[in-house]
Amino acid sequence: MKLFAPFFLILNLFCANLLYAQTVKIHVTGTVISKSNTKILATLIFKNATDSSFIKTVTTDEQGNFILDNFPSGKCTLEVKSLGYKTLLETLELKPNKTNINLSFTLQSDINELESVVIAGRKPLIERHSDKTVMNVESSIISTGNTALEVLAKMPGVAVNQDGIISIRGRSGVNVLIDGKTTYLSAEQLATRLRSLNSNEIKTIELITSPSSKYDAEGNAGLLNIKLKKNANYGTNGNIDLGLGYGKNPKSDAAISINHRNKNLNIFGNFANNNNKATENLDILRVVNGSDQNTYFHQSNTQTRSTHNNNYKAGIDYFVNEKNTLGFLTTGYFNNGHDASNGLTAIGRSFTQIDSSIVADNPAKNKYRNQAYNLNYKSVIDTSGQELSIDLDYAKYHSEENTIYQNSFFDQSASMYKSPAIFRNATPSLITIKAAKIDYALPLNTTTKLAIGLKSSWVSTDNDFRFENLTGTAWKNDAGRSNHFIYEENINAAYATLKHEFKSTSVEIGLRTEQTNSKGNSISDNKTVKRSYFDFFPSFNINQSLNPNHEIGFSYSRRIDRPDYKSLNPFVYFVDLYTFSQGNPFLNPQYTNSFQLAYNYKKTLNISLGYSINNNLIIDVLLPENEKKTLYQTVQNLDKQYAYDVTIGYPTTITKFWSMDNTLTSTYNQIKTANLGDGVYDRKKVNFMINSSHSFTLSPSTSAELSGEYASSQIYGTYAIKPYYGIDFGIKKSFFDKKLNVRFAANDVFDSRKARISSALAGLDYNLTQKQESRVYRLSFNYIFGSSSIKGTRERKTSVADEEGRIK
Secondary structure, rough: OOOHHHHHHHHHHHHHHHHOOOEEEEEEEEEEEOOOOOOOOOOEEEEOOOOOEEEEEOOOOOOOOEEEEEEEOEEEEEEEEEOOOEEEEEEEEEEOOOOOEEEEEEOOEEEOOOOOOOOOOOOOOEEOOOOOEEEOOOHHHOOOOOOOOHHHHHOOOOEEEEOOOEEEOOEEHHHHHHHEEEEEEEHHHHHHHOOOOOOHHHEEEEEEEOOOOOOOOOOEEEEEEEEOOOEEEEEEEEEEEEEEEEHHHHOEEEEEEEEEEOOEEEEEEEEEEEEEEEEEEEEEEEEEEEOOOOOOEEEEEEEEEEEEEEEEEEEEEEEEEOOOOEEEEEEEEEEEEEEEEEEEEEEEEEOOOEEEEEEOOEEEEEEEEEEEEEEEEEEEHHHHHHHEEEEEEEEEEEEEEEEEEEEEEEEEEOOOEEEEEEEEEOOEEEEEEEEEEEEEEEOOOOOEEEEEEEEEEEEEEEEEEEEEEOOOOOEEEEOOOOOEEEEEEEEEEEEEEEEEHHHHHEEEEEEEEEEEEEEEEEOOOOEEEEEEEEEEEEEEEEEEEEOOEEEEEEEEEEEEEEEOOOOOOOOOEEEEEEEEEEEOOOOEEEEEEEEEEEEEEEEEEEEEEEEEEEEEEEEEEEEEOOOOEEEEEEEEEEEEEEEEEEEEEEEEEEOOOOEEEEEEEEEEEEEEEEEEEEEEEEEEEEEEEEEEEEEEEEEEEEEEEEEEEEEOOEEEOOOEEOOOOEEEEEEEEEOOOOOEEEEEEEEOOOOOEEEEEEEEEOOOOOEEEEEOOOOEEEEEEEEEEEOEEEEOOOOOOOOOOOOEEOOO
């Protein structure tokens, strides 16, 4: 931390001597109801009364409550909108002598005898803001009982492949945060974490394609912030969730959350359990060209995975006084599972002329443990918006996977012609994360705000891969295939952002610096890779309000993606004897420069145009090993990727009870590298994705939802991916003033979601089909109990949010 000592000195001098004009900021709470006292989901739009410039938008929760922190005093106009109700227009004057104000608004029904159906407002599934897109998961019916990974796949512009790799607008390199915390997990470990997180625990998901310098520079495609539910009400209250599901196998989930809040103390906690048994089928047709004769492989594998996941969170916030809060948070999970995997590899002179075959039985057991602690302090120094927050974090992840590979060899007459090959591997992994950060916000005057911060993180991973062969009745270590790999990384960062609001224009500039020190040590191979580098990451954002209906914006950012810890690990993981994956300890970080131009019409129609250039692209590639006739997956740096994209989002109301949101995302990707496979690799492709969601309000207590997506063919690394589509449906019924909610959802109604992949690399001939269990029917029950009097909750982002996203 000596590196930052001068920075702290300057910060103290700066804060002690700077004079600035102050505008009083107000804490506003309120409620929206109907004339019959029904609680309404509504959107409130605040504008400056003088020039109609936009101030802030807020959406109520399902109890009709809303909260606004740091709202400027003065005169403003307000529009309150809700489906099925007349828009309310009001002029408000918030005086600076009151720093806490409670408001209440009553809307009139706007229904013209629509077959006696009464409409109540609903929070939209998708909300689009100038800087982000928000998916309101807690109001989604079709997300019921889904995992967080399955929910992400429903978000416009986001794709999740069969291996759990997340991409935005056709680009991987996504930084996933949970409650503002970097996950520091590799792609595979992150997928495991998100599969264990149930949608019932999620409030919203934020998609930010052009993050400011306040966020870690990780993530060339942008970031996804998964915000978990937290009760904001006074008194003692909570939720109970129960769910059952069935596809080809049974599933269940249960969760309970409890919150107690009074004037000085907020104590909260939740525990969630889900059990999931799912089947996946893999089929590969592959041709290996030989000098005199080709060899044909038909590999098929069926894997049934059973998982038992348990997540918990507990915390306490102590409100020292109105301006200072001290908090402690602990989160964790303990998950167990086992796999039954059976495969058949047929080998011959054609797909119908089989010379030999291999039958594989590969049972596996896995165990995942995580415990994380966060100590935080927040001080609201004055009413102008001057704030200081400090976070200290410690987290430990432990995973262990044990697999036995039992391979039997048969000739064309189905007789065993040699002894079985039996081996096993154990892959224990321990990841330790320590991080600290400090953020300071300082309004220089009524229109200018400065934010500065520091962060340091220390991550160590210890992977001891043990490979053993069965010889007779004894297991013997295979030193040539075992490996012990230790990776250590330290990142020190500092950032500053300056935002200025003109009459109809807002400008934000930022700069982040990050110093990285890393060491990868393959103990078994006696290979060490050390790196130390210093980078600058500027960001720029400008928004111009042309008039109340039209707004344009432009943003630029430079970002980095460091290799995740598993990709650096040189271990070999087998699918079968002819298919495996292997890490690459010599990977370099990739850098991306991104530009985006956006247009917004009436806060509804959104159009954005983007361009990015990526250097040292980190991406999965599938390559042949011709001598052994095997196929292996690894991670490599390719020279460049150029991407152009356009996104059009448009929500609209069809009738009084039917609203719709449509998003079209189209991307042109080009990947170029001088040396891949047998030479130059240059592939380009235009692809598009359409997401359409429909909400139906059938009565004040009954609603339904229908959504679907279609993705065209695309190129990802060396994969040529064929089109796919899927449709989901759900219905919800509420009882006892929305205290009890019953949902039924059908995911992938036509069982159409599957990956069909061929090679984009010349000279490699294969066709792969991967089908997961995706058609699932779910029934869930949610019960809300306790007090519903509102009290503002405290949002916080811990210091490890970015590192956790690289654990896979």
